[in-house]
Amino acid sequence: MSSLSYNDNSVSAVAEVGDEIQLSLQGITKVFPGKKDWMSKLLRRTSPDFMALDEISLDIKHNKFVSIIGPSGCGKSTLLNIIAGLASPSSGTLLMNGYSLEGPGPDRGLVFQNYALMPWMSVEGNIAFALETVAPTMPKVQQKRAVKENIELVGLTGAEKKHPHELSGGMQQRVGIARALAINPQVLLMDEPFGALDALTRGFLQEEIERIWDQQRKTVIMVTHSIEEALLLSDEIIMMTRGPGAQVDEILEVPFPRPRKREEVETHPEYNNLKLEMEQHLYRETRAVEKSRL
Numbered sequence: 001m002s003s004l005s006y007n008d009n010s011v012s013a014v015a016e017v018g019d020e021i022q023l024s025l026q027g028i029t030k031v032f033p034g035k036k037d038w039m040s041k042l043l044r045r046t047s048p049d050f051m052a053l054d055e056i057s058l059d060i061k062h063n064k065f066v067s068i069i070g071p072s073g074c075g076k077s078t079l080l081n082i083i084a085g086l087a088s089p090s091s092g093t094l095l096m097n098g099y100s101l102e103g104p105g106p107d108r109g110l111v112f113q114n115y116a117l118m119p120w121m122s123v124e125g126n127i128a129f130a131l132e133t134v135a136p137t138m139p140k141v142q143q144k145r146a147v148k149e150n151i152e153l154v155g156l157t158g159a160e161k162k163h164p165h166e167l168s169g170g171m172q173q174r175v176g177i178a179r180a181l182a183i184n185p186q187v188l189l190m191d192e193p194f195g196a197l198d199a200l201t202r203g204f205l206q207e208e209i210e211r212i213w214d215q216q217r218k219t220v221i222m223v224t225h226s227i228e229e230a231l232l233l234s235d236e237i238i239m240m241t242r243g244p245g246a247q248v249d250e251i252l253e254v255p256f257p258r259p260r261k262r263e264e265v266e267t268h269p270e271y272n273n274l275k276l277e278m279e280q281h282l283y284r285e286t287r288a289v290e291k292s293r294l
């Protein structure tokens with residue numbers, strides 16, 4: 001049975017798989033309101049409402065590595081931000097372990113594409129700041145230990161006192177990952193975490209993230225544009241349709257054994273079929289977006 005089910009938000013469907021489900025999205029819709037105020041009307045600059053997501057329902061099981069892929073602008077970041085609690089859905093419900101989620105919380109850690117580090121803070125300062133914000137009552141000794149352990153985990157020992165401008169893009173993203181993991185979230189959310197990196201660094205960090213995931217076994221939800229990256233890292237790949245009103249088109253199960261080695265994954269008998277299916281999906285959806293612009 002698939003560990004993910006979608007577009008079925010009935011209570012019985014949730015109860016059937018019981019407590020294995022960690023995160024349940026039920027009918028998540030997001031409408032960005034258009035401009036309709038009197039000033040916009042006066043200047044003839046009104047705009048209609050925009051429905052980015054249309055009734056997305058998904059169940060994500062514990063400890064799975066799930067990727068979200070879809071044409072540019074379809075609503076992947078909007079969906080991830082809703083899960084992170086940084087944006088609220090216009091309608092629908094988000095449940096974590098059966099409980100309703102509202103707003104951000106320490107149970108979810110977010111890694112941004114552009115690192116989003118505090119430039120005036122050192123590596124350890126950035127991580128400690130996240131801990132102080134999320135767990136202000138944590139004793140200093142424990143906080144220091146969490147900072148140290150996570151710096152070690154992402155391979156940045158020796159760079160603790162450096163500031164972001166002294167680090168390469170890959171190292172900055174390691175800080176971003178350490179910062180998200182330091183709060184010990186149940187779910188790690190990553191929005192195109194390696195998108196801004198060169199191919200070599202990207203490949204290296206992909207391997208690192210698999211190692212970290214293997215060690216920590218957290219649920220990971222990663223938005224990516226890269227088919228190869230999704231196939232290398234994921235247990236399941238959620239393919240979204242184009243917007244407006246994006247939905248889940250299909251969920252692919254990735255059967256490759258773990259730990260994964262890039263060469264073994266790429267020579268797996270299922271690799272080319274899955275890759276082709278994803279390419280066709282992205283091509284079809286992107287072409288439809290381009291056509292609608294003509």
Ligand SMILES: Nc1ncnc2c1ncn2[C@@H]1O[C@H](COP(=O)(O)OP(=O)(O)OP(=O)(O)O)[C@@H](O)[C@H]1O
Pocket residue numbers: 032050052070071072073074075076077078079243
């Ligand atoms: N604050 C906003 N107000 C109005 N529309 C928005 C807002 N944020 C996003 N959108 C629109 O919602 C749609 C989805 O945006 P989103 O950033 O989630 O897409 P995406 O799939 O992450 O794109 P990309 O692959 O380029 O990162 C886009 O059409 C975007 O223009």
Ligand SMILES: [Mg+2]
Pocket residue numbers: 076077078
């Ligand atoms: Mg995005």
